[in-house]
Amino acid sequence: MRPIRIALTKGRLEKDTIKLFEKLGFDCEQLHNKGRKLILSIPNENIEIVLAKAADVITYVEYGVCDLGVVGKDTILECGGSFFEILDLGFGKCRFALAGKKGADFYSGYNEKIIATKYPNVTRAFFDKKGMDIKVVKIEGSVELAPLLELSDAIVDIVETGSTLKENGLEVYEDVVNVSARLIVNNVSLKMYQDKIENLVKQIESVLN
Amino acid sequence: MSKNYLITPEGTKDYLFDELRIRKKIEYKLRDTFEFRGYNQVVTPCLEFLDVFNMSEKGMPIEKMYKMIDSKGRLMALRTDTTMPIARLCATRLKNEKMPLRLYYNQNVYSINQSLKGRSDEVLQSGIELIGDSTDKADIEVLVTAIKCLQNLDIDNFRLEIGHIGIFNNLVKLLNISKEEKENIRQLIENKNYPALNDILDQVEEKEVANIIKMLPRLFGEKEIFDKAKLLMQNNSDLIKILDYLEKLYSILSELNLSKKIIVDLGIVNRAEYYTGIVFKGYIEGFGEEVLSGGRYDNLLKDFGRDLTAIGFAVNIDAIFNAVVKVKNISKTIPQVMVFAEKGYEIKALEHLDKLAQLKIIAEYSLKDGLEETMNFAKEKGIGRIDIVNENINTIEI
Structure with a gap:
């Protein structure tokens, strides 16, 4: 064999x-x-x-x-x-999370949200479930840059300790799923x-x- | 926009030379397997109204169909499955036929696959449908035919796996949960995702049923599975009946002396809305996907207005080809003889070609002017013999 x-x-x-x-x-x-x-x-x-x-x-x-x-x-x-x-x-062990600039109210307003991520399918599935239309922008490298440069309203990414987020003035809005x-x-x-x-x-x- | 006239669409390809010869051989062997059992061929259109494939929840996923619009604005689809057009046929042109009806087909099906995965969007399928009989005899006939298909192709390392959709359908009926959750559970069983399945089922109220469902994806193997399953399902007479039936089929099939080739998997749950009885799949060692799949679908024809039971399966010819052909280099068959006609003997030469054909000798007619040119050309092509046709026929080896 x-x-x-x-x-x-x-x-x-x-x-x-x-x-x-x-x-x-x-x-x-x-x-x-x-x-x-x-x-x-x-x-x-x-x-x-x-x-x-x-x-x-x-x-x-x-x-x-x-x-x-x-x-x-x-x-x-x-x-x-x-x-x-x-x-x-x-x-x-880690988790997918929706994160963005600290203190911002992600769900407020009527404008369509832009989400930067390396994981477009996971992101789509998450917002589909909420019945929420979003725009997904695929990023290959450090996704955290996108909200800092105001390319996106938030990111969906893997979070382990959350220290990268913290150091860049970002915070987790919501957990997506554990992995x-x-x-x-x-x-x-x-x-x-x-x-x-x-x-x-x-x-x-x-x-x- | 750039024009795409030099390439074929992703998921399609041109078939050449010996690859086609081998594929044809596979097709012919399957055709013989079917025809000598009294099955009659049907060919359905490559283009159908989309409704044929999407008449009810048993239909195929619309997003995977190649779609077009006809001159009246109606949606059409490239044939994405052959069973549904055959169901349409049975409800219309074949409605006065004597049952059971034995039909076979050998035609392409089309579906849109995920890009960049190396999948084929155009797949050749050969299969049968046995319509109008729901006895165990019919089930056994079709199962044995499936096994014979693989055997007649001289495939040694195959497995035929048998299950019964009734087990899942009966169990899930007992759960007081939403349709979506049921579908979720079905997918987790199909993927044998033990951890996630356990998490979901820990939350349902019907603990006893949940414990049986948790075990479903693990219940595959040989004969011993029946004992395990019966012990687990002893309080549910519907399930025991199904298990008894499967065990009966299994023991009848074991008369074929194919122990180890036939396995049981109570976790086959694909297309649970569509199938109603036994379900089965064929595998070949070293090839990562199923090459054959089928089952009993007693409710499909009802959707087409004809209440008839049916069972069938399809063999994926492309998968069989890839599994049996280990040599990836496709060659071209070289003719054995080149026939050269001297001036005025053209018809005689072409008749000579015909005689050679009757002797099963592959010959090519030379279109060159002179003998020397013909010889050079034959040499280039690797043809070792030239038949010169004039008053006589002279053979020279080169």
């Missing part, structure tokens, strides 16, 4: 996932000293690890070229896709390698608790 392939989101989630793997007793030597390699293996486990950007983790799992993936709920909400989301891994890292599985892989994947999931569940 070919190895089970797991796609990991590079960066912070990667570190937390490696910690989790170590708790499972996996040999993570290659993951710690990966150099420039993009596909790594876990000796004795018949598992391959692929490192990718968050949105790409979803793409690889959706297509079944990776069987499992570790990715933030923020990316899942933004990108969507068809896969099984079977476990909340509990780490990488954390999720384990996702390709629809076909779960059926084809049911025993192997369920075993792995059980192992992970037991160390999470």
Whole structure:
């Protein structure tokens, strides 16, 4: 049987996932000293690890070229896709929030609000639910700049501690949704390698608790 | 505005050479599988009134249809599904047919997919519909036909997964919650999103029902699933009846000696408004999407004014092609022979071509003036044999 392939989101989630793997007793030597390699293996486990950007983790799992993936709920909400989301891994916790200049009354007035965000789909869904028409402006870098430069009335962004907001004179108006890292599985892989994947999931569940 | 005359729209492509030959072979094998079981082909228009696909809540999502407007201002759509046009046919031109009616189709369906995902908006589907019979015999016939489709394509590593939409529909009926919340629960089961499903169901009042629904996405696997499910659902006779029925189908199918190929998934809940009985999907190892899907839909034809039960499935030919063809390089078949006619022997040469065709030899007629030119051209194309036609027919190898 070919190895089970797991796609990991590079960066912070990667570190937390490696910690989790170590708790499972996996040999993570290659993951710690990966150099420039993009596909790594876990000796004795018949598992391959692929490192990718968050949105790409979803793409690889959706297509079944990776069987499992570790990715933030923020990316899942933004990108969507068809896969099984079977476990909340509990780490990488933060939240989406609506934020803007401190003290401003966001909901007042009749003018159409402009929202700057890296997550246009999450933003649209949030305001759709409120039945509120808004304009979304997609920003790639520091979203906090947009209200400061008066490009937008507010932002929808990931907030962890809120210190970036505070330092720039912004505040959270409203929480949108909480997010954390999720384990996702390709629809076909779960059926084809049911025993192997369920075993792995059980192992992970037991160390999470 | 720039003109787009050198490219095809996203999600479409031109099909070339051996790719088409392989696809045709797949189509023919499926056609044989259907025709030798007494199914008759129908072709429906590529263009229909949008209402055909959107007659009730069982319809297809409008935002995913390619739409047009006819000369009277009515909305039209490119065929986005074949079952609904067939339901229309059954209610109209086929309404006096003897039931059960066995129909098959092999045609493209169109839908707008999310951009930049590498999906095809134009997909070739082959499938069957068995109309006017709701017995277990019909269910088994269609399930076995689905399995035979994959087997006849020489696919070893496939799985056919069977579920029953009645389990979800019966359970969700017992919950005193809004339609939106029900849809939300359905989606969470479909995505096997255990954590979010638990959160939602912890808030409903009907604890016993909620506990069963929580388990639904986990109830997939082999035979042992029935015991697990029956224990869990023992207080609900409707559910037990459905489980007994599924188990019966499962054990009959196991006579095909395909244990391990057939799996049960009680968490199949796609298109819950549309399906009414068994639902099933086919997978091929190493290919991330389903290649076959179908189920029983006893209420659809009623919407078209004809109260008939039905079951069917569709095979996605493009998915099968991608799953079976590991070699990505599509080549072109090179003719074996080039036929050169000397002046005045053109008709004789063309008849020679016909004879070669009867012998299943692929030959190409040379349009060049002289023999030398013909030989050079044949060499360039990699054709190793030339038949020179004059009084006689002389074969030379080059």
